[in-house]
Amino acid sequence: MEGIRDRVAIVGMGCTQFGELWDKNHRDLLVDAAYEAFEDAGIEPKDIQMAWYGSRESGFTGAQLASALKLEYIPISRVENFCAGGTDTFRNACYGVASGVCDIALAIGAEKCKDHFGGFNMDILEPFDRSMTEWDGPPVNQFAQLATRYMYHYGWKYEDLKRIFAMIDVKNHHNGTMSPKAQFRREITVEQAMNAPIISYPLGLFDACGVSDGSAAAIVTTPEIAKSMRKDYILVKALALTNGGGQAVLQPEYDFIHFPEAVAAAQHAYKEAGITNPRQEIDCAEVHDCFAITELITYEDLGFSPRGKAAEDVEAGSFTLEGDLPVNTDGGLKCFGHPLSASGLRMIYEIYHQLQGKAGPRQLKKADVGLVHNIGGICGFFNCAVAIFGRPD
Amino acid sequence: MGFESFGTVSFTAEAKVADFVTYLEQGKVMATQCKNCGAKYFPPQMDCPRCLSTDAEWFEVKGSGKLITYTTVQYGPSGFENDAPYTLVIVDFADGLRIFGRLSRDIKESDIKIGMDVKVVPVKLADDRISYEFQRA
Numbered sequence A: 001m002e003g004i005r006d007r008v009a010i011v012g013m014g015c016t017q018f019g020e021l022w023d024k025n026h027r028d029l030l031v032d033a034a035y036e037a038f039e040d041a042g043i044e045p046k047d048i049q050m051a052w053y054g055s056r057e058s059g060f061t062g063a064q065l066a067s068a069l070k071l072e073y074i075p076i077s078r079v080e081n082f083c084a085g086g087t088d089t090f091r092n093a094c095y096g097v098a099s100g101v102c103d104i105a106l107a108i109g110a111e112k113c114k115d116h117f118g119g120f121n122m123d124i125l126e127p128f129d130r131s132m133t134e135w136d137g138p139p140v141n142q143f144a145q146l147a148t149r150y151m152y153h154y155g156w157k158y159e160d161l162k163r164i165f166a167m168i169d170v171k172n173h174h175n176g177t178m179s180p181k182a183q184f185r186r187e188i189t190v191e192q193a194m195n196a197p198i199i200s201y202p203l204g205l206f207d208a209c210g211v212s213d214g215s216a217a218a219i220v221t222t223p224e225i226a227k228s229m230r231k232d233y234i235l236v237k238a239l240a241l242t243n244g245g246g247q248a249v250l251q252p253e254y255d256f257i258h259f260p261e262a263v264a265a266a267q268h269a270y271k272e273a274g275i276t277n278p279r280q281e282i283d284c285a286e287v288h289d290c291f292a293i294t295e296l297i298t299y300e301d302l303g304f305s306p307r308g309k310a311a312e313d314v315e316a317g318s319f320t321l322e323g324d325l326p327v328n329t330d331g332g333l334k335c336f337g338h339p340l341s342a343s344g345l346r347m348i349y350e351i352y353h354q355l356q357g358k359a360g361p362r363q364l365k366k367a368d369v370g371l372v373h374n375i376g377g378i379c380g381f382f383n384c385a386v387a388i389f390g391r392p393d
Numbered sequence B: 001m002g003f004e005s006f007g008t009v010s011f012t013a014e015a016k017v018a019d020f021v022t023y024l025e026q027g028k029v030m031a032t033q034c035k036n037c038g039a040k041y042f043p044p045q046m047d048c049p050r051c052l053s054t055d056a057e058w059f060e061v062k063g064s065g066k067l068i069t070y071t072t073v074q075y076g077p078s079g080f081e082n083d084a085p086y087t088l089v090i091v092d093f094a095d096g097l098r099i100f101g102r103l104s105r106d107i108k109e110s111d112i113k114i115g116m117d118v119k120v121v122p123v124k125l126a127d128d129r130i131s132y133e134f135q136r137a
């Protein structure tokens, strides 16, 4: 089996403002993200041979995209994979190129979460598991249960773990101040984050990402074609996707202190990319910080920190812009909000610019290898995407 | 009778285990056990996802279980806005039976401890609706 490593290149990307975009509908967002990507790649819409369109909340079928961009009579597949939808949309477009059935493909994700039934976060999705339990537990409650158990398992005092969460929140808010397209662009303090109102114990307001509208897009092609288009194209090194098949939170062996789907996705991705020591070999990462506890546990799931030790790395500043492995350099979901199928592509957009050396005030000194991670669903039932990127030699 | 009278908001019409609600009305919280492989299920399932057998039987969830984790919800989702704050818990009973649900309001948030012993009992809600909750064992 041949993996995806070095077989697909990104030659253009686009990303809209993320936030409460009351003056734009989802077609406007698709146009804005796609045309920035077309311009970046130096191509016309007619050059797109196939497209993959990720969306959960906006309309139905690939014709939504065909109509917005006038991409008539080309194949457009619609992708829905909850929080991993954006990265999975990208993954499908890459596989299209790698298979040889098309030379240039578009991957684009868009959501209007703010004016869709009041935003997905407080809207109850259909029961995941045919549960007869009352489904009164949206995502924040799911992840809060991990935070409570993590605190107990490692013997944390409430105030001490809240301070670690707050340090993650403060880091992401600081990075967000340098991201013009972010929903939230202001500094917060550790005290503010620790003392904010609780949403779902022990997670407070600043331990949770926002809900927003947004769209992001990528143009992918073969490395051979990419060479003829630009010098600073970015190579796909790995694409992993896992789905948990457990009986949701009721899986009796589940420990509530890790995400097995993320561990499996990371192992697959590291193997495909040829990475043996992720802490040393990865220069920057965009991880799924829907809640502070998710980012903390993800450090461990991805092998950035040993089990139970992620907080020590947070205290040491390892994941700040000045640290040895900066995480969520653009401010993450914390500052961009989380328009489901757009998020993964927005995160790839940041890694793409870091690896090109075009991340402006957020630019890292060394950015040769970058990682994107998304996780969504409920415990025992998550899906997780991990993608790794590198520069041409 | 089926799930139309279950919970604050009923999400399911899972007909194969509709007796769950009838049992609740009789004062019993019931789960199912696969007759082939012995796996226990709550919410009850008549089809076993482990061994794929379709032969299961009911049993009553008795005794106490241990609280594994919890969260106290300050903002309820659609349909539950007026219920908050409430506490969601995960509880482990014997033989790999894990149950998810609400904790009784009689237990103060400051008294909730991981590892505490709780039992599960049916509760009547407003408008003749029925559910179950965890109480101190």
Ligand SMILES: [Zn+2]
Binding pocket: B034, B035, B036, B037, B038, B039, B048, B049, B050, B051, B052, B053
């Ligand atoms: Zn069985």
